[in-house]
Amino acid sequence: MQYQANNIDDRIKALEQRKKALERHLNNSDRKARTKRLIETGALAEKFFDIDHLSLSQKEEFFKIFANYIKANTPSKFKKQK
Structure with a gap:
């Protein structure tokens, strides 16, 4: 019976390793x-x-200027579905 228990433990370890590999993938x-x-x-x-000539901070400022307008005027077909 000890042989079967070791075999099962080995299979469990192998499956756990396979699960971790799939999660990483x-x-x-x-x-x-x-x-x-x-x-x-x-x-x-x-x-x-x-805006390719702007720095990152300038791009952020640019997007902040228009963000509220875009959010308020986005057609419903482009809004996130809840």
Whole structure:
């Protein structure tokens, strides 16, 4: 019976390691997807607002100026679904 218990313990450890590996993979995939989305959004902001010459703090100030207007006037089809 000791052999079977060790075998089961080994399988449990192997499954736990596999689970951790899958979680790492999912976290990496989520992180990569978020990074891609942020890069694309930044590129669109620079393209449509012609702000590529501004520093980061100037860009932040620029976005703050228009944020309330955009939030208040965003069509419902573009609003986050609750």
